Structure formats: C-alpha cells, structure tokens
Amino acid sequence: MMNTLQADVAVIGFGKGGKIAAAALGRAGRRVVLIERSDSMYGGTCPNVGCVPTKALVHHSGRRRPDDSPQEWFEHAIGEVQQLTSTFRAGNYDALNNADTITVLTGTASFVDDHTIAVGNDVRVVADTILINTGSEPVIPDIPGLRDSPRTVTNVDLVHGTQLPGRLAVIGGGYLGIEFASIYRRFGSQVTVLEASPRILGQEDDDIAEAAAGILAGDGVEIVTGAKVLEIRNEDTVVYEKNGREHTITVDAILAATGRTPATAELRLDNAGVRVSERGAIEVDEYLRTSRPHIFALGDVNGGPQFTYISLDDSRIVLDQLLGAGKRSTADRVAVPKTLFMSPPLATVGLTEAAARAEGRPFKVAKQNVADIIAMPRAYIVEETRGMMKFVIDADTDEILGAGLLSVDAQELINTVALAIRHRITATELRESIYTHPSSTEAFNDVLAM
Ligand SMILES: Cc1cc2nc3c(=O)[nH]c(=O)nc-3n(C[C@H](O)[C@H](O)[C@H](O)COP(=O)(O)OP(=O)(O)OC[C@H]3O[C@@H](n4cnc5c(N)ncnc54)[C@H](O)[C@@H]3O)c2cc1C
C-alpha cells in the first residue's frame, strides 16, 4: 500500500545546504521530510566521501615515517578515516532525525509532479516547498576502455579501499586530481598525473601553478601536461599522446578527476517542470528558485562553485526566502576563498594577476618565497618552508584584489585575506596589523612590505 506523507518542506538529498536548511526549518516549526538515497551518505559527500576523509588522508599520509610499510600504514589510515566518517554520519543522522518536526527517509527520490515526490515504490511525499540538494557526480570521460576497466576508480573507491595502489594514474590536474595525487604519493604510491591542458591548476597564475607543480614533482609525482589520453588498453594500460608521440603506463588504479556534474539523472525533473541548463545544472535565479518558484536548488546541483561552504551559503539564501526578509542572494558573494589541500596547501581568493591585467586595472604585485619570509619563523619551526605567497593589490587604492598562498597554514590565512577584501582593508593596514608570534599570519608583515 502507498504511504503518503504531508510536509511543509521536502528536502531531497542530505547535503550541506539541505541539512542546514532542514534543521532551521524544523526549529521554526515547519514539518520537514528529508530524503537521502543511501544510508552511507547521511551528511552528504563532504563528510562521507569528500572533504573530510580526503583531508584526514592528507593528515595520515603526512605522518608516515620512512620505515613504515606503505600498505600497513595506508590500511591503518583508512581504518581511522572510516571511524571518523561513521561518527560524523551518525551525528548528522541523529541531529535531524531526533528533531520532532523532521522525518528522515532513506530511498531514492523522484518527482511525480511539482508537489509530489516518490521515494522508492511505496512512499510519496507531498510538500508545499521543495529543496533539491542532490550534489554532483564524477564525470568519467568517454575514453575507450576507461568506463569498463576494473582499475577505474572514483573518490568513493579511494576513500573506502584498503589496498594501496602501487601505481596510480590520475586523469585531470584540477582540485580533486592534485589532492589525490599528493595524498597517494605520500602514502608511497607511484603517481602519474595526466593533464590535457598545457599546465595543471589552469585557473591559477602561472607562477603559482608552477610552484605547486614543482613541489609535487619534488615529492615524486610525475606530471604530464598536454597529455591526450587515447585509451585504456587491456584494462591496466593507459595509452596517451604527448607532442605527437604515444606513451603507455601500466597501473593498478586509474582515477578520473576531470570534473563533477550535477546529480539530476534520477530526479525526473521533467515531471515537475524544473528546467535544467545545457550543462546539466538545475537553472536557478539569484535566490536559488528554479523555474518552479516553490522549488529551490542548493549546492553542486545548481551549477554554482562546487564547495561545501557554497552549499552552506545557498542554505542561508533559501532560509532568508522562507523564514526571513528575502533579500539575501548569490550576488552578495564577494571574495570567496578556496583551498587545494596538497602539502603545503594552496589557497586563493579574488583576482589573479592575469585577471587583474585582463581587466586593465592598475595593480602591483607583492610576492615572496616562504623560505625567504623572515617574519614567519613558523615555516621553519614546522619544517615546511616550501611555497610562495603572492598578493595582487590595487595600485591606486591599496585595496587587496586577490591572493595566492602556497604555504603551510594557507587554508587558515586565506580566510583573513578574504575578510580584508570584503571589508576593504588595505594592504598597508593588513601589513601593519599586530599578529601573534610565531604564526603564519606574521608573513603579511613582511610580504606586503613592498
Ligand atoms: C574528493 C572530494 C573532495 C572535496 N574536498 C572539498 C574540500 O576540501 N572543501 C570543500 O569545500 N569542498 C570539497 N569538495 C566539494 C564538496 O564535497 C561538494 O561541493 C559538496 O559536498 C556539495 O554538497 P551538496 O550540498 O551540493 O550535496 P552533497 O553533499 O553532494 O549531497 C547530496 C546528497 O544527495 C543524495 N542524493 C542524490 N540524488 C538523490 C536522489 N535522487 N534522492 C535522494 N538522495 C539523493 C546523495 O546521496 C548525497 O548524499 C570535495 C569533493 C570531493 C568529491
């Protein structure tokens, strides 16, 4: 028999934005039903198979001593990571399911019409308002042999598998590819990154991307740029072309890290009249309303930047529509920082030097290698002096336009710079602030003294 639940708000997908919105709406007395397709995904990608396990692997890979067996250390690390993710998963589930106003259903959701959602075969949810928060999925490029090879893995396989690949090929030198390349190299794998573009980290300035590539190469990651992967032969041999010559590498695992696409395939959006863009994302306005105004889309599925904190900010916008003044929008976002967790991390915000030049605005650049920053003994204390810090500054106003920090603690430093940009704190003010000692922030005293 069909079981029908009535709700004020239905949330499809237990991602960051969906869970924050569900909790707040539940606290406000709304009857909320949240639907998640997998019982191993409560909390979404980030705590289960994304940010949290990968950053825990960064941590554990860095603690391996030269005499530790790579395989044993890896297995130990995966065990630790699985404990961590299961704690977070249970915490996420309980936080919502224990609320009187919220029901969590486990099953795949699809639209029946614009107010009705089917969950599996037996349950229907009828809701006034619907939030779609189904995230994204890896794109496996159409390379002959890749999809069928048992050696092809995704981020999900890599954070669950207990066998350290002796040899790993990573197709794609973006955020995901470089993080996994760095992690697995530090665990002891032989890693080759095959990037189609002339260089990795194509969105960053040349000097920053080159410095990052230099650190990875120094750690033993082989980076092949301008590589065209032709096929996967006999399941384990990656055939690629560079400069007109064919090369092969035989590997234990192949990670496709060539981007992630919004997860809409199972939703039957056509039944609800929700429009999707040419690139497969759910179309939204700046208030995250879809083509059906009572249906919102949050997080990766709406085609915005694919970061957990953007999904979180999406929930603020939707909550402002449903419970607040309805003013907040995606247009409010200024200086959104990001961090690539290689070792040391690369964190960036605002304009690159290339973008400032393209805009034709007067700017100056302040940059220094971390090893030369006298005001930052912390780099020497923690024995991580690799990298560089770079600021792009408006030559007329002294405002900071952007920064690229490839440095120990960069994932923390960048938030201070982002705040400075948002609040129009000048480079001089940032330079002349008083910082704790010994800290990494002290570097600003030095690098900004142009
Ligand atoms: C390996 C990796 C590392 C990353 N590292 C970082 C990082 O360090 N920092 C950072 O900010 N970002 C990172 N990201 C990106 C970040 O994880 C995503 O941007 C973020 O998790 C997106 O969240 P979301 O709210 O859009 O949805 P998600 O967290 O993806 O959740 C969507 C949920 O919807 C469920 N679902 C899908 N379809 C249906 C359906 N039809 N019915 C029911 N449920 C459904 C899914 O099972 C999933 O649980 C990383 C991503 C990956 C893959």
Ligand SMILES: NC(=O)c1ccc[n+]([C@@H]2O[C@H](COP(=O)([O-])OP(=O)(O)OC[C@H]3O[C@@H](n4cnc5c(N)ncnc54)[C@H](O)[C@@H]3O)[C@@H](O)[C@H]2O)c1
């Ligand atoms: N630390 C973080 O915040 C973090 C970590 C991992 C992932 N993410 C998110 O996940 C998203 C997806 O990551 P991603 O690295 O998969 O995508 P990406 O778009 O960041 O990078 C993809 C890379 O693959 C290359 N590429 C594409 N097709 C190729 C091919 N056929 N052969 C070789 N190279 C090819 C591209 O030139 C690009 O460099 C990121 O954009 C990011 O938003 C964030």
